[in-house]
Amino acid sequence: MKSLRQVKLSIAAVLLLSVGLLAMINWDIVKREAWLAEGEVVRLELAPVDPRSLMQGDYMTLNYQIMATIRSKADGDNLNGYVRVKRNADLVAQFVAFEANYLDASTLPENELLLQVRLRGQVKLATNAFFFQEGQGERFEAAQYGEFRVNEQGELLLDALLDQDLQKL
Template sequence: MTSFNRVKWNIALVAVLSASLLILVNWDIITREAWLAKGEVVRLELAPVDPRSLMQGDYMTLNYQITAPIRTATAEQNLNGYVRVRRDPNLVAQFIGFETRYLDKTALADNELLLQVRVRHGQVKLATNAYFFEEGKGKHFAAAKYGEFRVNHNGELLLDALLDQHLQKL
């Protein structure tokens, strides 16, 4: 193979890989946008912690009130499963129990959902653990009392907004 052919082959390979990467990234964006638009709404009560990180800029560490009963219900240190929650009239999740497998929607009441959860070394990983915001907006977001999430068909959570005590978006 001549050096000119090798250069053409390398350029074609880079073009194909770049196009594939762009397709994958855009597919992920489209999927998440549909998730935000069509996912079921559930609100989790927050217990916000440290509002500032020098290395990452302004952010709020998110801790959820529901993690305590999850920790109590799961004696194992490492497991994957689902948290069964009941949504009150304000769509705030209340812990019902822990499920080791995904249940069919017919096994759930109308106001119940399953939320995907992982327990690793006693730490509950339910959704994102941080919310990043524009520098200088810490006081504004310190009023956050709830996280509003969208739940997809697999029980995965995607943070949509932070809400104040009156369930208004911040």
């Protein structure tokens, strides 16, 4: 049987770890909120997909038109790096080139960004799913674009789904 001292130490350890975990979670939330508020806006055109999953509830699988271009330009090679994209007047991204290393934003031409990409059989560019409240599926069927915020490392965070007129759904 444990002594009172061992029980107190165990409780203190659990409390300390719990506080640490909560602090880490809240720090991540604050970082992502800042990312949404301050990140560069880029829009990716969506490719058609099946919007439902019986096991996970209502959600839309996201596939992006630019991924086909990335696949064809990569020639089947494995890739960890960046895709350089140029944004048009509507902030919709078009493929420009691959970059092995991150380039300082000041060295890029105007309206160009770097987006992190990983290719291992399939392209991993951004989130591949958008979950929504049950019964809201019809609302999101009109989605034509995903609007993302890009941070300094080229990571994408989904901000909204947009219709053909670039209006938030």
